[in-house]
Amino acid sequence: MSRIAFPFLTLPNELVNFSGWMIGPPGEPLSPASDVLENWDYEQDIQVNVHVHIDVKEASVLLGIDVADLKLAVVLSVGTGAGSLPRRVDRLATAVIDIDEPAVTLEETILGRTLSGQLHLSLRIILEAPIDSGGPLSPKQRGARLWQYHKNILLEDGGESRFPIELASFSESFEARPEQYAPWLVDWTPTTLDADFSGNVRLYVNSDIESACSRFVEGDALTLQAMVADVMTQLIEAALDVENEAELDRYEEGSIGYQARAWMEMSFPGQNLENIRQMRIYAPGKFKALILAIADFREGD
Known part of the structure; x- marks a missing residue:
């Protein structure tokens, strides 16, 4: 989790029920992600699945925004590259959470030919709506980052041992x-x-x-x-x-x-x-x- 002090209210970890990263070959049962994806090669695509549930009423209180207006976007992104900083980052999927839909499941397939070195998975919760609402410390801008979680996975035989x-x-x-x-x-x-x-x-x-x-x-x-x-x-x-x-x-x-x-x-x-x-x-x-x-x-x- 990030330790950056944002100039607005954010969501604490305990408010976000995140089931963890589930990955595996498309069409096969997925497993919890470990630090190394073994026996991977460029021809093997990777399916990623995440499930997120938020107590929207409590989130509205913490953010100082009316629960009827609050909408949060859950964003799944993937980066790749051999170093600690990904050389490219792609947004895979986005879904909106509100009082009527407090839980979402995102599942996408990553093409193996686009990957190298490491798989950098990122899950963010950002403000979707409302804009310029709430109290003085409430997030005001669409896209304001309220919560995030990262996972770096080494692609075995897909990093430095393979030709890029x-x-x-x-x-x-x-x-x-x-x-x-x-x-x-x-x-x-x-x-x-x-x-x-x-x-x-x-x-x-x-x-x-x-x-x-x-x-x-x-x-x-x-x-x-x-x-x-x-x-x-x-x-x-x-x-x-x-x-x-x-x-x-x-x-x-x-x-x-x-x-x-x-x-x-x-x-x-x-x-x-x-x-x-x-x-x-x-x-x-x-x-x-x-x-x-x-x-x-x-x-x-």
Whole structure:
């Protein structure tokens, strides 16, 4: 629960009867959410169910608002991302509670392909109506947050151990730009090799191109191999631009530079930095083919 002191009256925990988070695969019996969702992968959607009951009469007294006018909105949101702060947050469902309907159940399905790292579940109760009513300390604005509860769930095999790939509409993200016609795009910054890999490198697959999208969703090994090889090549080429091997060795585990060095050693075993640089310049076909060979998804991640 938040410890923020709001400039208006809010609802205490004991007034909100929240049954807890229930999650599981769609169409199957749901279970109470734990801190880790085991055996998850990108093809597995997640169903979330919550039930909330509020003593509306008592809430009206605590908020200083007439019970006949009071309406509260229950909002279920989900965020995702590898870090403590979600990289995206989506509102899944909203329902209104009042004196006639003091309880609501919200249930929605989250598409697995939109998730990575962690599932950040959020439940909020906000003021729906009335506006500018009640006493001096009563909430006055629609959307004023009166209560909230959060739950972070680690997606096993969906976090740092898996390659960060997701679908996106390029026609929306890159409207009227040449990139919108590419089957995929690697989003990262080569000047930040010391940054966290899982939070700063992402491969977006163009959901507007049906053939590329379907092959990715179906897990076509050759398609995934080509996509990941592109990422590996970009990171390795950036690592080759550093001045010396000592500088490359300084990157900590989990960073972009560390991952680039690991992929470089896998692709070019026994070769020093200068030999790999020479191959990149004078035998670019072989250079890229060796990386492509290592990015083979048929043997797993």
